[in-house]
Amino acid sequence: MEFLQPTTWTEALAMKAAHPDAIPIAGGTDVMVEINFDRHRPPAFLDLTRIAELSEWGLDNGVLRVGAGVTYTQLIDELGDRLPGLAKASRTVGSPQIRNRGTVGGNLGSASPAGDAHPPLLASRAIVELASSAGTRRLPMHEFFVGPKRSAMRKDELIRAFLVAPAQGPQQFSKVGTRNAMVIAVCSFALAIEPDRRRVGTGIGSAAPTPVTAPEAERFLEGVLGEHDLWQTRAPVAESALLRFGELVAAAARPIDDVRGTAAYRRHALAVMARRSFVWAWNEYRAAA
Amino acid sequence: MKPTPVSGQIGDSPRRADGPQKVRGDFEYSSDLKAAGMLWGATVRSPHPYARIVAIDAAEALALPGVHAVLTHLDVPGTKVYGLEIQDQPVLAIDVVRYWGEAVALVAADHPEHARRAAQAVRVTYEVLKPLTDPELALTDDAPRLHPGGNVTRQVKIRHGDQSAQAEVVVSGEYEVGMQDQAPLGPESGLAIPDGRGGIDLHLATQWLHVDRDQLAGILALPPEKVRLTLAGVGGAFGAREDLSMQAHACLLALRTGRPVKMSYSRPESFVGHVHRHPGKLRYEHGATRDGKLVYVKARVLLDGGAYASSSTAVIANACCFALGPYECPSATVDGWVVYTNNPPCGAMRGFGSVQNCYAHEAQMDKLAAAIGMDPVELRQRNAMKTGSRLITGQVVEGPAPVAELLDRIKAFPLPVEGSGSGRGGGKVDLTQMPGGVSNTTHGEGVRRGVGYAVGFKNVGYSEGFDDYSTARIRLSVANGRPRAEVHTAAAEVGQGLITIQAQIAATELGVTDVVVLDADTQVGSAGSSSASRQTYITGGAVKAACEAVRERVLALAQSEIGRSAGARLERDAVVSADGGLIVTLATLLGDAVVEETREFRPRRTHRLDAATGQANAHLQYAFAAHRAVVDVDTELGLVKVVELATAQDVGKAINPQAVEGQLEGGAAQGLGLAVMEEIQVKDGVIRNASFTDYLLPTILDMPPLLMDILELGDPHSPYGLKGVGEPPTISSGPAIVAAIRAATGRPITRVPVRPQDIVGA
Numbered sequence A: 001m002e003f004l005q006p007t008t009w010t011e012a013l014a015m016k017a018a019h020p021d022a023i024p025i026a027g028g029t030d031v032m033v034e035i036n037f038d039r040h041r042p043p044a045f046l047d048l049t050r051i052a053e054l055s056e057w058g059l060d061n062g063v064l065r066v067g068a069g070v071t072y073t074q075l076i077d078e079l080g081d082r083l084p085g086l087a088k089a090s091r092t093v094g095s096p097q098i099r100n101r102g103t104v105g106g107n108l109g110s111a112s113p114a115g116d117a118h119p120p121l122l123a124s125r126a127i128v129e130l131a132s133s134a135g136t137r138r139l140p141m142h143e144f145f146v147g148p149k150r151s152a153m154r155k156d157e158l159i160r161a162f163l164v165a166p167a168q169g170p171q172q173f174s175k176v177g178t179r180n181a182m183v184i185a186v187c188s189f190a191l192a193i194e195p196d197r198r199r200v201g202t203g204i205g206s207a208a209p210t211p212v213t214a215p216e217a218e219r220f221l222e223g224v225l226g227e228h229d230l231w232q233t234r235a236p237v238a239e240s241a242l243l244r245f246g247e248l249v250a251a252a253a254r255p256i257d258d259v260r261g262t263a264a265y266r267r268h269a270l271a272v273m274a275r276r277s278f279v280w281a282w283n284e285y286r287a288a289a
Numbered sequence B: 001m002k003p004t005p006v007s008g009q010i011g012d013s014p015r016r017a018d019g020p021q022k023v024r025g026d027f028e029y030s031s032d033l034k035a036a037g038m039l040w041g042a043t044v045r046s047p048h049p050y051a052r053i054v055a056i057d058a059a060e061a062l063a064l065p066g067v068h069a070v071l072t073h074l075d076v077p078g079t080k081v082y083g084l085e086i087q088d089q090p091v092l093a094i095d096v097v098r099y100w101g102e103a104v105a106l107v108a109a110d111h112p113e114h115a116r117r118a119a120q121a122v123r124v125t126y127e128v129l130k131p132l133t134d135p136e137l138a139l140t141d142d143a144p145r146l147h148p149g150g151n152v153t154r155q156v157k158i159r160h161g162d163q164s165a166q167a168e169v170v171v172s173g174e175y176e177v178g179m180q181d182q183a184p185l186g187p188e189s190g191l192a193i194p195d196g197r198g199g200i201d202l203h204l205a206t207q208w209l210h211v212d213r214d215q216l217a218g219i220l221a222l223p224p225e226k227v228r229l230t231l232a233g234v235g236g237a238f239g240a241r242e243d244l245s246m247q248a249h250a251c252l253l254a255l256r257t258g259r260p261v262k263m264s265y266s267r268p269e270s271f272v273g274h275v276h277r278h279p280g281k282l283r284y285e286h287g288a289t290r291d292g293k294l295v296y297v298k299a300r301v302l303l304d305g306g307a308y309a310s311s312s313t314a315v316i317a318n319a320c321c322f323a324l325g326p327y328e329c330p331s332a333t334v335d336g337w338v339v340y341t342n343n344p345p346c347g348a349m350r351g352f353g354s355v356q357n358c359y360a361h362e363a364q365m366d367k368l369a370a371a372i373g374m375d376p377v378e379l380r381q382r383n384a385m386k387t388g389s390r391l392i393t394g395q396v397v398e399g400p401a402p403v404a405e406l407l408d409r410i411k412a413f414p415l416p417v418e419g420s421g422s423g424r425g426g427g428k429v430d431l432t433q434m435p436g437g438v439s440n441t442t443h444g445e446g447v448r449r450g451v452g453y454a455v456g457f458k459n460v461g462y463s464e465g466f467d468d469y470s471t472a473r474i475r476l477s478v479a480n481g482r483p484r485a486e487v488h489t490a491a492a493e494v495g496q497g498l499i500t501i502q503a504q505i506a507a508t509e510l511g512v513t514d515v516v517v518l519d520a521d522t523q524v525g526s527a528g529s530s531s532a533s534r535q536t537y538i539t540g541g542a543v544k545a546a547c548e549a550v551r552e553r554v555l556a557l558a559q560s561e562i563g564r565s566a567g568a569r570l571e572r573d574a575v576v577s578a579d580g581g582l583i584v585t586l587a588t589l590l591g592d593a594v595v596e597e598t599r600e601f602r603p604r605r606t607h608r609l610d611a612a613t614g615q616a617n618a619h620l621q622y623a624f625a626a627h628r629a630v631v632d633v634d635t636e637l638g639l640v641k642v643v644e645l646a647t648a649q650d651v652g653k654a655i656n657p658q659a660v661e662g663q664l665e666g667g668a669a670q671g672l673g674l675a676v677m678e679e680i681q682v683k684d685g686v687i688r689n690a691s692f693t694d695y696l697l698p699t700i701l702d703m704p705p706l707l708m709d710i711l712e713l714g715d716p717h718s719p720y721g722l723k724g725v726g727e728p729p730t731i732s733s734g735p736a737i738v739a740a741i742r743a744a745t746g747r748p749i750t751r752v753p754v755r756p757q758d759i760v761g762a
């Protein structure tokens, strides 16, 4: 097995072009598990940890650009105020050790329907930047996920960064697991409300073949908030509207029965989490007035 | 392992000999063993729960680089089947596989990766059969017969009192317990080294060296003295290491290749490499008077033993003998079966049959309390077993049986303040204290508190006439001018602290400060198993007896050398007079002399249950514990936070109080695991979650603080009055949690582990 260790991004892309079967490795918290389970014996590894720019982030024209190698711990410590939804999701990931090693790039690379970074990235309409030695392309998050553990990334490509606007308003993330820590999501839900743009964003994890959004639920809530000018008055939202929002989120999921839970429970839990998340976010918005 | 001296008398909590090494990560576990020129063994396992083996073709595997041997059942020189109670399990499958993951062939290669690849290259042709996976079906004539004697591994019938008793109040229920795993962190592993003269040395993690040795001698067709076993570092056991796993396989490969062979299972392989806790279905009917006195109990207990017998016959006996819980009841009708299926084999696990039935009898007691309108603790106390009570097997309970008192004690602990740390008092939400934890699922919405009580009991030591004993050799000599006692037994330190206990006993009996416990091996007589909460009792008893024999000789020596001194005893490395004055130091008295004695300790004999009535003095000693659980349940999401556990347990005498506390905490955590998360999920005979990704064990955020009230009431029959402590904490902790969940939700909850969907009804 070859172990490739580029120190610059250009070098990494050239190596990936030359060895399309090389498996990129960042924190290794997914890759090494796969190896340990004997699911893969890759011909080569492409170690991305020596490329400094991958673990950096910055603000460019009002948009945050976060390197693929930024860890969960960094996200919590350094970006918690600007990306509160993603930071909340990061706090639920594994254990301190996993949060110190694991990266959002790796979460995207695995493209698991249960990846906890995905719902908040969907809810805040982030963009993923893919690059190969042939060039760079940017994809909206929802186009990135194409199937269970499958993404739109090509064999010659690497994930360089994701781009997202700093939070325009309250963001929430909740995840159901059958243990109170260190648990893979049975299902999860992310919410971003953007008062300036009068927009609501959602993301659902572990309840469909890929992470998905709930567009109908988003439109419904935007309608409710717009109709009564609640964005302005910041009045409480009617219980009936909350229930409907929950139902629409649940309806957007396409869950299955598996070892972690039943499809029926996942739908039920999504509706509850959607309602609660919105109430928390809305209360925060009201309190900020 | 290098023996480390331990000092401390009984009743102290000296630093563990292996503690510093374990904390530093320096401790050598069985999976860390290595030897020059060693090969690695790998196991070819069945991908089917039930199939006929048509052909095994090893040619391709043998042609791979680094491969030294491929073995099948044809290469087993001696007995081809083994088993703790019934010899029904093939060392390597013979013509048929009966469970998913059964060992079919073995490979030895120069590198673990080569061994793994070679195992994949062994071509096994199967004719797949329809697996028998429903234990109810196994009881019927429609089921395929998995073993020559049929599918019932053992049936137990207990008939106690009036079989047609009637009662004013009757409650009934059906309960189901899922398959729990012992999940020891150390995998099955060991190193077999051929001695070049036809014999073998095996270094391994096990619970009982001699039972392994005797089984191996039969399988390898060697006299027992040519099979020498030494205990390596054991990373937890909990019953999972009672049966053979890699032992025979490593020895077969080592003897065939003439090279040391190491085997160490991966985590997924470990899940098929050992037996599990029996899943059970239990149907109960309780009859009582309106003022809450039990009149009769009828119980039907069905345990799924899986493909091979392992300890099933003893587990079903326990499940039936203790089916009612620690209560007096004039009449009982208990029928129990353990059956063969094509599910994973089940056997010993901490609590051993008493765990399954405790979920049922405690749910029934709560149901009865509700039906009568009585406080559930009061109902339990009104029926509580006590010294002199007669069990449903006819045996009279001797020694302390403080059931009512244990319940009083846990009730006396003040309840935690509701909303404490939960943010519902208005402060900032502390998610770690919420159901769902840091996953941010509730800030108090839907959360309801519940409190539940449970009490359980079980036997200590082996039962039903088993010749249970242990052996200890004590050697007293002078080293570097100081007396030193060496303790040699074959008792397995599995993490419970037995090495320290043995040293404490020797220090107390011989009055010496320098005590060394030698490696456990088969060069001394059997110690029996580190199971059944028995080692401190039985091996502790053997160490005590051997020390007493040494002491007698030393005092006799002192008398002949120095003269008579009434009441002389050993203390502070010396012979002292009745008033504590120095007579002679041991260093002076012994000089170059060595005093060595070996003793066997045998507790009182037990008897086999009568097949028709289940009557007998079948058990040695009973241990009791009670738990109170306080839980917060998110009733909308079905998530549970155990807020607090409180326990009271009679340990007779705490030889090492810190070790006792460790057992109470660990046992409660294991009970919590079964109550709310730990389950091997089996579908059509296949394990679907054979890894720690989806077999969930409690974390520090799941296990709450444990309040403990440890009673030392002293058993008149046991050494120092001690009782076994290891298992009772695992019995009633889970049932208390489930009772609390019922109290919080108002739902019946009849199955464990309790899943979110069971709480919300989705």
Ligand SMILES: Cc1cc2nc3c(=O)[nH]c(=O)nc-3n(C[C@H](O)[C@H](O)[C@H](O)COP(=O)(O)OP(=O)(O)OC[C@H]3O[C@@H](n4cnc5c(N)ncnc54)[C@H](O)[C@@H]3O)c2cc1C
Binding pocket: A023, A024, A025, A026, A027, A028, A029, A030, A031, A032, A033, A048, A068, A069, A092, A093, A094, A095, A098, A101, A102, A103, A104, A105, A106, A107, A108, A109, A110, A114, A115, A116, A117, A157, A158, A159, A160, A182, A183, A184, A185
């Ligand atoms: C104990 C444990 C607990 C866990 N808990 C959680 C959890 O709670 N929630 C959760 O979502 N996940 C969890 N995980 C999974 C894992 O930690 C996350 O998916 C993490 O984000 C992976 O990041 P990594 O940097 O370690 O990725 P790696 O393992 O290094 O890589 C993962 C995948 O991404 C690819 N990859 C990595 N970087 C790039 C790149 N720049 N360009 C292209 N491809 C790339 C790799 O080739 C690989 O396919 C857990 C894992 C463990 C072992």
